[in-house]
Amino acid sequence: MATDLIIRPAIAGEEDALGRIMFEAIHAGPSAYTTAQKSAWAATPPSGANWAARLAPMDVHVAEAHGAPVGFMARQETYIDFTFVLPDWQGRGVFAALFARTEAAARAAGLRRLWVHASLMAQPAFAARGFHVIRHETVPRNGETLDRAEMEKVLT
Helix, strand or coil, rough: CCCCCEEECCCCHHHHHHHHHHHHHHHHHHCCCCCHHHHCCCCCCCCCCHHHHCCCEEEEEEEEEECCCEEEEECCCCCEEEEEEEEEHHHHHHHHHHHHHHHHHHCCCCCCEEEEEEEEEHHHCCCCCCCCEEEEEEEECCCCEEEEEEEEEEEE
16 A cells, blocks of 8 residues: 555545546546546546535545545445546555445444445455455446446444
8 A cells, every 4th residue: 555645534624625536437437437427427537526425424524646546435324335546556556445335334333244336346356355246236327338347245
């Protein structure tokens, strides 16, 4: 893991920065999806009041390096809804650090299970942390279809 990485709770007002991380991860990172599929997934970076309201009820952890967010993971109850890391920070332990914090918070809350709809790129990272595939899915999104997997981890 990068030694200059801090994992912390999200700070009010940084939602747009997290939306840009999501957009960059989808569009500039390694991908098994076509350009059309990536545009259907996120045509623009999520931002504004609706995006902030979507994140508000979630337990959001941010990976920060050099004073700026480089990744985030958002969980609502047992569901991990968002996990994105800037392309330049992928493969440097950011996902592992974010998941460790998210899993610890879930355990502290007494949760017995975590689950996720994992993209093709995220599936190996979740599998490496003990998740298994419940089922593979193809979902429609803005005129395209995206393959993903529903995965879960039982917390013992």
